[in-house]
Amino acid sequence: MAKPLLVKNSQADAQFTGQLKIVGTPENPLFSGRVNTVQEGSLVFRSNEFEIVNASINYDSSPVENPKLYITAQTQISSDDLTYEIKLLIQGTANKPEISMTSLPPLQEYEIVSLLAIGMTSEQADENVGTKELAEQTSYQLGSALLASPLGKQIKNRFGFDFQISSEFDEDNEVIPKVTIKRQITKKLDATATRTLEQNPRNNVKVKYKFNNNLSVIGSWDGNEATSEDQNSSGNSSILGLDLEYKFKFR
Numbered sequence: 001m002a003k004p005l006l007v008k009n010s011q012a013d014a015q016f017t018g019q020l021k022i023v024g025t026p027e028n029p030l031f032s033g034r035v036n037t038v039q040e041g042s043l044v045f046r047s048n049e050f051e052i053v054n055a056s057i058n059y060d061s062s063p064v065e066n067p068k069l070y071i072t073a074q075t076q077i078s079s080d081d082l083t084y085e086i087k088l089l090i091q092g093t094a095n096k097p098e099i100s101m102t103s104l105p106p107l108q109e110y111e112i113v114s115l116l117a118i119g120m121t122s123e124q125a126d127e128n129v130g131t132k133e134l135a136e137q138t139s140y141q142l143g144s145a146l147l148a149s150p151l152g153k154q155i156k157n158r159f160g161f162d163f164q165i166s167s168e169f170d171e172d173n174e175v176i177p178k179v180t181i182k183r184q185i186t187k188k189l190d191a192t193a194t195r196t197l198e199q200n201p202r203n204n205v206k207v208k209y210k211f212n213n214n215l216s217v218i219g220s221w222d223g224n225e226a227t228s229e230d231q232n233s234s235g236n237s238s239i240l241g242l243d244l245e246y247k248f249k250f251r
Contacts, residue, residue, distance in 0.1 A: 004016060004017045005017065005035070007041075011043060012041065012042070012043045012044070013042045013043075014041025014042070014043070014052055014055065015037065015038050015039055015041065016035040016036060016037055016055075016057070017035060017036065018033060018034050018035030018036055018057075019033045019034065019035075020032070020033035020059065021033050023061060024061075029063075029064070030059075030061045030062060030063060031059035031062060031063070031064050031067070032059050032060060032061050033059050034058045034059070035056075036054075036055065036056050037054065037055040037056075040052065042073075043071070043073055045116070047116075048075055048077070048116050049075060050073035050074060050075045050086075051073060051074055052071065052072075053072040053073055053074055054070070054071070054072045055069075055070070055071045055072075055073075056069075056070045056071070057069060058070075062093075065094060065095075066093050066094050066095045067093070067094055068093055069090055069092060069093065069094060069097060070090075070091050071088075071089070071090040071091070072087065072088065072089055072090075073087070073088045073090075074086065074088065077115055077116070077119070079115060079119060079120050080120065082105065084103045084104070084105065084112075084115060085104045086101060086103045086115070087101065087102050087103070088100075089101070089102075101113075103115075107121065162180075162182040162183070164179070164181075164182075176196050176197070176198050177196070177198075178194060178195070178197070179194070179196075179197065180192065180193070180194045181193045181194075187210075188209055188210045188211070189207070189209050189210075190207075190208050191205070191206065191207045191208075192205070192206045192208075193205045200225055201224075201225045202223070202224050202225075203222070203223045203225065204220070204222050204223075205220065205221045206218060207219045208245075213247070214246055214247050215245070216244070216246075217244055217245070218241075218243045218244075218245055219240075219242050220239075220240070220241040220242075221238065221240055221241075222238065222239040223238040
């Protein structure tokens, strides 16, 4: 490459240089060669920004989407008056990467995952939300990460919608799982539906129509489902809304 290749998106910000050769046929092109980072960059892993220490991407007559990876990165996270230095190693192929993490002060890898996911270790979280809630919260984070992987892309390509799993805390500090489905119906029309998974589920549906780059109209519906006992007293409650959204830029 005569000039470094800049990769900048929501997942990475780095410059690469090296040599690549395209072989194969136009219908099935294959790549050979190697590229490396030329200066400091960053990548996002579990919603945390890591500084890239070294990154190497190798092609051995392989498809463009499946090179061999060797990436080392590091970050710092402060929790409970302690600062943890976390090192990330990604190796293997892009389709089947092997990910490992270490920290200083040393932590078990599941504790590092907890630190990255919710900002605290299980011991620290036990003092706040309890071990059961921590396990639930971490599992939802992992489920969301799984759906952001190639599996989530396959779901979107096959069914035409994004599927997300997340969680939130209710008024009693209990972890409540939440499912969100998004679909781009047309270039101007999209819809989002959210439902909590609890005894009295809460539902939210939003439909957005974009007139142009500045003006949109948003219709919404919020509903709380009541149990059979609650229905005898108050029934289900619903709220309908209609909003206009106008965007403008300051120059």
